[in-house]
Amino acid sequence: MTAVCGATFRWIYLAAAVAVAAMLPLGLAQAADKFTGLEPASPQPKDGALAAGLSVDYYFEFFQDIQELIEWTEVFKGEPGEPLATLDNHVGQGDVLTSGRSNGVGAWIKGFIRFDAGLYDLQVNSNDGVRVTIGGQQIYEDPFIHADRMSDPLPVEITEAGWYPLEILYFEKKNTSTLQLFWRVPDSQEFAIVPGSALGHEK
Numbered sequence: 001m002t003a004v005c006g007a008t009f010r011w012i013y014l015a016a017a018v019a020v021a022a023m024l025p026l027g028l029a030q031a032a033d034k035f036t037g038l039e040p041a042s043p044q045p046k047d048g049a050l051a052a053g054l055s056v057d058y059y060f061e062f063f064q065d066i067q068e069l070i071e072w073t074e075v076f077k078g079e080p081g082e083p084l085a086t087l088d089n090h091v092g093q094g095d096v097l098t099s100g101r102s103n104g105v106g107a108w109i110k111g112f113i114r115f116d117a118g119l120y121d122l123q124v125n126s127n128d129g130v131r132v133t134i135g136g137q138q139i140y141e142d143p144f145i146h147a148d149r150m151s152d153p154l155p156v157e158i159t160e161a162g163w164y165p166l167e168i169l170y171f172e173k174k175n176t177s178t179l180q181l182f183w184r185v186p187d188s189q190e191f192a193i194v195p196g197s198a199l200g201h202e203k
């Protein structure tokens, strides 16, 4: 009898452990899914200190992944390109951003994005690799070669209105290329390309 009870309890414990284990990843994923504590630029850029759009430096190489591009940025100086008014590059086999080339392009994109206080959702469409960092936090990475792939919505909680540092590492190896940055502003149902009025870079 005792042995039977012991076996029964062991099954109950096992079932409970499995149930907890099954719930944990979901709970952790939900906790990690909302980004909080992004750091606004400090000091904030003064009125008139920012030029429109984002700055970009190009690295002309057939990268395989974002880490390889990072290593290049640590060793080589990129070629400055025309600033990017928005990130809405969905061009099939056309030119990558403002690089004038359609293949073998790495881009180190820098500037600021302006938020009001509230809960935003960002979304990134990429082909090939991309890493997005805002206010010192990496909010998204899809680092390897891939066809067009849209991220899940990336919830970002902003507690302080203002300009936040934005950095995007991106590369296109060959064939088609895409880099788009969308947001859904607080209390809106619709995603839209982040407008140029919310982007800037130091003159």
Ligand SMILES: [Ca+2]
Pocket: 127, 128, 146, 172, 173, 174, 175, 176, 177
């Ligand atoms: Ca591609």
